[in-house]
Amino acid sequence: MADETNPPAPAPIAPPAAAAARPAPRPAAPAQPDLAGRTTSAMARKEAPAPAAASAREADDTSPLLTRRAWMGLAWGAFSAASAAALAATGRFMFPNVLNEPPQQFKAGFPNEYGMGVDERWKEKFGIWLVRTPEDVDLHASGFFALISVCTHLGCTPNFLSAENKFKCPCHGSGFRTSGVNFEGPAPRPLERARIVLADDGQILVDRSRHFQRELAQWTDPEAFLRA
Numbered sequence: 335m336a337d338e339t340n341p342p343a344p345a346p347i348a349p350p351a352a353a354a355a356r357p358a359p360r361p362a363a364p365a366q367p368d369l370a371g372r373t374t375s376a377m378a379r380k381e382a383p384a385p386a387a388a389s390a391r392e393a394d395d396t397s398p399l400l401t402r403r404a405w406m407g408l409a410w411g412a413f414s415a416a417s418a419a420a421l422a423a424t425g426r427f428m429f430p431n432v433l434n435e436p437p438q439q440f441k442a443g444f445p446n447e448y449g450m451g452v453d454e455r456w457k458e459k460f461g462i463w464l465v466r467t468p469e470d471v472d473l474h475a476s477g478f479f480a481l482i483s484v485c486t487h488l489g490c491t492p493n494f495l496s497a498e499n500k501f502k503c504p505c506h507g508s509g510f511r512t513s514g515v516n517f518e519g520p521a522p523r524p525l526e527r528a529r530i531v532l533a534d535d536g537q538i539l540v541d542r543s544r545h546f547q548r549e550l551a552q553w554t555d556p557e558a559f560l561r562a
């Protein structure tokens with residue numbers, strides 16, 4: 335006899351035949367390391383967007399390193415630099431070297447401002463020693479002469495040694511008397527003298543542009559010695 339309070343459990347429903355026949359999904363492909371050592375799946379590789387740089391290249395750009403725009407930038411930069419260098423060279427050519435030499439002529443004051451002997455006040459600025467002597471070595475007269483402070487050996491500047499009353503060249507040891515005559519060392523001839531005259535206003539005028547050499551008998555020239 336059947337139990338009416340406990341009805342029988344329903345029979346399990348069988349799956350449809352089509353669902354049962356569907357093949358199981360394939361497992362995902364294993365991750366593959368790329369050349370840089372990163373691992374990406376096949377799906378990721380497939381869906382990764384193209385690099386921005388590559389999209390910026392123009393279609394006819396065949397350079398593997400730079401875009402055509404980069405090459406144009408480099409070319410313009412090189413052209414601008416070359417133009418600037420050429421312009422600078424032209425500008426330098428337009429302004430030649432200027433040799434700032436001291437003036438060749440100068441007024442050295444009045445004769446009564448000087449005592450006997452070597453005066454060095456004009457050596458630094460004009461390269462001249464003004465010498466007042468009671469008796470010149472050639473003219474045997476009293477007066478002034480202007481010695482040029484350039485050694486006649488190789489062109490160094492001698493010093494005046496007041497204790498020894500002589501000029502001494504520091505380069506190779508040439509010595510000159512206060513007259514300018516050489517007497518020791520390798521200097522082959524006396525110091526040169528510059529033109530010296532009296533200006534209209536009564537001052538001593540020295541002109542370095544005109545030289546007088548004793549070995550050429552020029553120290554007796556009227557403008558090589560100022561009688562006073």
Ligand code: FES
Binds near residue numbers: 486506
């Ligand atoms: S340059 Fe004066 S001694 Fe040589």
